[in-house]
Amino acid sequence: MIRISGMDFGYGKNHLFRGLNLNLKPGNIYGLLGKNGAGKTTLLQIMSGLLFPEAGEVLLLGREPAKRSPSLLAEIFFLAEDFHVNALTGEAYELLYAPFYERFDHHQFLSYLEEFDIPGNRKLTTFSYGQRKKFLLSFGLACNTSILFLDEPTNGLDIPSKNQFRRVLASAVDETKTIIISTHQVRDMGHLIDPIVIVDSGSIILNRTIAEIGRSLLMRYVRALPSDPVPIYSDQALGGYIVVEENKSGEEGSVDIEVFFNAVMTARERVEAALQRRAG
């Protein structure tokens, strides 16, 4: 569905990606993680044809997004973190933009708006940031594109809306769709994003399912730090520590994505070695 090979990209003389490879398959909601400035937004913009790679190949559905063919763009919806809305009512917005997406479903759109408690007949410019975001999310999901890019979708959403977001997205994914969510708010994404993709230092350093991570690594709370073997990663918690160790039981443990991300950032080689041994 999405295949990137040997891709280079930089802003002016500042190289950001060097020989980046990535393969994403339909039927998944990928979580794209990385530190500030790692290039998550840039990567989404390249995949959606808004920025052009300098070298290598970027293919979506077997076609290059950089060519901006209308039929391919109609298969992509990108909800940017910083977006602009026009002074249109929701109804006028739908009339104007829905025709670009051949599988747009009006009834689905209304049901998402209802789920998020967003009125369709008010001008979008009168909405708060969170309401605008929920409107665009509803529209994007109702477009039923093969590919959906969401950049920090839960930023600005209130607590009930984050729940609604998870519910709506889980119901929207099917085996024909590839959804990629770039986020720092991994706690908002519990049980939603899988696999996890991490971008760092100009390349993709990890692309693993939650099951592979859970089979390879054990994340647990301990009162005292074990010394033999020394945990792969540890972090102080109330009255003890959260530790990440190699999972030797073979049984799949639960995965805390935030703890896992920190473990990858601080002890990448040991994490990789455990993943190689236990998940292949």
Ligand SMILES: Nc1ncnc2c1ncn2[C@@H]1O[C@H](COP(=O)(O)OP(=O)(O)OP(=O)(O)O)[C@@H](O)[C@H]1O
């Ligand atoms: N228009 C631009 N011109 C020059 N440099 C840019 C531009 N946009 C982004 N950059 C740089 O490219 C790098 C990657 O930025 P990007 O926004 O893709 O990262 P990110 O992983 O999404 O970061 P964050 O988590 O902070 O949102 C950063 O060093 C940033 O300063």
